[in-house]
Amino acid sequence: MFNEKMYALGSKRSIIREIFEYCKTRGAQIGSDKVFDFSIGNPSVEPPKEIEETICDLLKNESPVLLHGYTSAQGDFGTREAIANDINARFGTSLTPNSIYMTCGAAASLTISLRALLNSGEECIVFAPFFTEYRVFIENAGGKVVVSKPQEKTFQIDTADFESKISESTKAVIMNSPNNPSGVVYSEETISAVCEILKRKEKEYGHPIYLIADEPYRELVFDETPVPYLMNYYDDTIVCYSYSKALSLPGERIGYIAVSPKMEDSVNVYLAVCGAGRSLGYVCAPSLFQQVIKKCVGAKVDVNVYKENRDILYGALTEYGYECVHPDGAFYLFVKALEDDAYKFFERAKEKEILVVPCDDFGVSGYVRIAYCVDKKRIVNALPAFKALAEEYKK
Numbered sequence: 034m035f036n037e038k039m040y041a042l043g044s045k046r047s048i049i050r051e052i053f054e055y056c057k058t059r060g061a062q063i064g065s066d067k068v069f070d071f072s073i074g075n076p077s078v079e080p081p082k083e084i085e086e087t088i089c090d091l092l093k094n095e096s097p098v099l100l101h102g103y104t105s106a107q108g109d110f111g112t113r114e115a116i117a118n119d120i121n122a123r124f125g126t127s128l129t130p131n132s133i134y135m136t137c138g139a140a141a142s143l144t145i146s147l148r149a150l151l152n153s154g155e156e157c158i159v160f161a162p163f164f165t166e167y168r169v170f171i172e173n174a175g176g177k178v179v180v181s182k183p184q185e186k187t188f189q190i191d192t193a194d195f196e197s198k199i200s201e202s203t204k205a206v207i208m209n210s211p212n213n214p215s216g217v218v219y220s221e222e223t224i225s226a227v228c229e230i231l232k233r234k235e236k237e238y239g240h241p242i243y244l245i246a247d248e249p250y251r252e253l254v255f256d257e258t259p260v261p262y263l264m265n266y267y268d269d270t271i272v273c274y275s276y277s278k279a280l281s282l283p284g285e286r287i288g289y290i291a292v293s294p295k296m297e298d299s300v301n302v303y304l305a306v307c308g309a310g311r312s313l314g315y316v317c318a319p320s321l322f323q324q325v326i327k328k329c330v331g332a333k334v335d336v337n338v339y340k341e342n343r344d345i346l347y348g349a350l351t352e353y354g355y356e357c358v359h360p361d362g363a364f365y366l367f368v369k370a371l372e373d374d375a376y377k378f379f380e381r382a383k384e385k386e387i388l389v390v391p392c393d394d395f396g397v398s399g400y401v402r403i404a405y406c407v408d409k410k411r412i413v414n415a416l417p418a419f420k421a422l423a424e425e426y427k428k
């Protein structure tokens with residue numbers, strides 16, 4: 034008999050994928066321009082021009098072995114060096130190439146890190162609302178998910194609740210800011226408070242509690258909102274990064290893990306990361322894109338496109354009577370459903386061809402996520418339907 038747990042995961046798609054697939058079918062029936070698909074976080078902004086230019090240049094001038102052959106298991110040395118230097122220059126850290134492990138995006142960064150850190154039965158705390166796949170990744174690493182609830186309305190971390198969730202079995206904490214699905218950026222005050230609690234608890238229990246910073250949205254912030262770099266607040270930090278959203282390259286599967294050199298046992302933790310990568314078969318991230326990243330490490334997408342979408346959508350929805358937290362980053366709006374059951378609200382929105390994601394699986398019920406990484410036209414065209422839906426509920 035094959036593995037029942039894997040069968041269960043494979044036979045039930047994530048809610049986001051489920052809705053995304055429905056959108057494709059519905060689009061084929063009535064025309065894709067009539068379906069207001071806000072389900073998936075697929076970046077709508079083009080990758081920076083220099084990405085395409087660099088790919089062309091590499092293909093023309095570099096050897097096939099460099100571009101298409103194996104690299105070291107942990108990634109090309111020059112790419113890891115370029116990334117370490119870039120992080121050091123931006124955040125005043127002292128990473129070396131041997132702090133960096135190249136991965137196939139943030140999902141791989143997370144699964145490798147969790148596998149490297151967790152022993153069977155150990156706990157990993159996640160802050161609600163959280164990316165749905167955390168549960169899959171943690172449980173697959175043999176860990177137990179512990180959910181910390183957020184502050185009402187602001188969706189910042191509730192530090193008192195967080196402290197109450199830490200136990201002797203806590204081995205890791207995942208923090209995701211800017212956050213999927215709320216778009217909230219955790220304030221420096223919140224982060225300092227969380228890190229102080231962690232330091233105290235490490236002392237009390239006499240073992241490290243690792244902070245995993247899941248940062249695919251780090252570069253997607255508006256109005257110069259600061260995103261504190263967690264390694265500068267807490268030594269036992271591992272950063273899981275990805276270029277999927279930062280450079281609009283989700284299909285290329287490229288990212289990295291950075292292990293803080295300030296961690297007491299950082300060399301051995303890095304080796305555990307290498308071992309976890311090996312055990313999961315995540316060695317040698319795509320070679321061509323490692324070379325692209327080496328040359329484009331400072332490239333940026335135009336976040337103003339997302340900011341404009343946010344402003345239109347947030348402005349209109351709050352005017353129609355929807356309640357939502359003002360997002361400072363990522364490309365999601367976290368909206369209170371107009372009835373208690375977010376699934377029922379989802380069904381009513383679907384009747385108007387609006388596809389949003391109910392957030393119960395993100396650890397908060399009664400909310401939906403709107404991914405506004407779409408063409409501005411889709412947002413503008415969807416507004417009358419959002420308005421009509423709100424008016425229906427008022428009747």
Ligand code: PLP
Nearest residue numbers: 074138139140164209213275277
């Ligand atoms: N973490 C969060 C919070 C995400 O939203 C996503 C993707 O949407 C991932 C991780 C996975 O990113 P990647 O596509 O780079 O694997």
